[in-house]
Amino acid sequence: MTLLTCRFVFPSCFPSLRLTGRCVQSFLLYQHTQNSEVGFYIKMMFCCYSFCHAEEIPEDLSVSELLERANTRFDNEPELIEGDIAIPSEAEKNADPCTSRGCKWGKYTDGKVYIPYYITNHFSSREKSIITRGLESFTSFSCIRFRPSRSSDRDWLQIESQNGCWSYVGRRGGKQVVSLARSGCLYHGTVQHELLHALGFNHEQTRSDRDNHIRVLLHNVVSGMEHNFNKIATLNQGTPYDYNSVMQYHRTAFSKNGQPTMVPIPNANVSFGTAREMSRNDIARLNTLYKCCE
Ligand SMILES: [Zn+2]
Numbered sequence: 001m002t003l004l005t006c007r008f009v010f011p012s013c014f015p016s017l018r019l020t021g022r023c024v025q026s027f028l029l030y031q032h033t034q035n036s037e038v039g040f041y042i043k044m045m046f047c048c049y050s051f052c053h054a055e056e057i058p059e060d061l062s063v064s065e066l067l068e069r070a071n072t073r074f075d076n077e078p079e080l081i082e083g084d085i086a087i088p089s090e091a092e093k094n095a096d097p098c099t100s101r102g103c104k105w106g107k108y109t110d111g112k113v114y115i116p117y118y119i120t121n122h123f124s125s126r127e128k129s130i131i132t133r134g135l136e137s138f139t140s141f142s143c144i145r146f147r148p149s150r151s152s153d154r155d156w157l158q159i160e161s162q163n164g165c166w167s168y169v170g171r172r173g174g175k176q177v178v179s180l181a182r183s184g185c186l187y188h189g190t191v192q193h194e195l196l197h198a199l200g201f202n203h204e205q206t207r208s209d210r211d212n213h214i215r216v217l218l219h220n221v222v223s224g225m226e227h228n229f230n231k232i233a234t235l236n237q238g239t240p241y242d243y244n245s246v247m248q249y250h251r252t253a254f255s256k257n258g259q260p261t262m263v264p265i266p267n268a269n270v271s272f273g274t275a276r277e278m279s280r281n282d283i284a285r286l287n288t289l290y291k292c293c294e
Pocket residue numbers: 082083084085193197203
């Protein structure tokens with residue numbers, strides 16, 4: 001009955017539907033209260049809508065693992081470092097453009113940082129809603145306001161479905177692509193991760209102080225991929241090293257043999273790199289960089 005009604009109400013998205021906890025809950029509630037027929041259909045609509053807009057997050061995959069899974073299949077253009085950071089030239093491989101020349105987006109007189117974006121029409125409405133949810137999440141915890149671009153905008157993020165998930169670090173000027181491939185990148189945490197790059201942030205494991213918190217085991221890293229663990233003068237903004245950052249890669253990132261490429265210090269068993277969305281430190285760092293509270 002449940003799925004049949006779902007199919008009837010939202011036929012176009014039926015193939016991707018899954019029975020979620022929320023839906024089960026609303027049916028239990030229905031059975032309990034024995035509401036009117038109308039009440040039942042309202043709940044059914046809500047339930048099916050939730051289905052259609054649910055992100056099908058592969059079980060137990062962190063943002064870092066999702067990125068690795070999405071990005072290992074391609075020879076990317078532009079060149080990517082650290083798995084998902086686009087660089088315009090070889091010279092920028094070891095430099096953080098944000099510390100060398102500034103990369104912040106401008107702040108307006110009302111204290112907000114408005115960042116224009118344009119989502120290309122590669123995406124379905126369901127996929128667009130995942131992207132929009134990621135963009136809008138910043139409104140709830142910072143002064144960053146992503147807004148649709150206008151023809152008069154000089155700098156903007158162009159969100160496209162190219163090969164894999166990637167972004168440049170910081171504002172580069174003009175049109176700036178953020179790639180969120182339809183296959184593999186459309187998850188809330190992945191969208192937040194790429195937007196944080198565009199806002200000026202690097203990966204946690206490249207922090208200048210990372211050797212106090214992570215031991216990098218280069219002998220387990222795929223040959224030629226060692227540069228992904230170079231340290232950078234990152235924008236830490238006084239925040240502590242955060243194993244739970246959405247920018248922290250997982251234990252076996254870039255591993256050639258399944259063995260760890262990073263081990264936490266001093267307790268090697270501490271879990272890390274498992275974030276599915278921005279952590280409190282990610283938010284604090286963002287608010288400090290953009291002086292959201294001043
Ligand atoms: Zn990244």
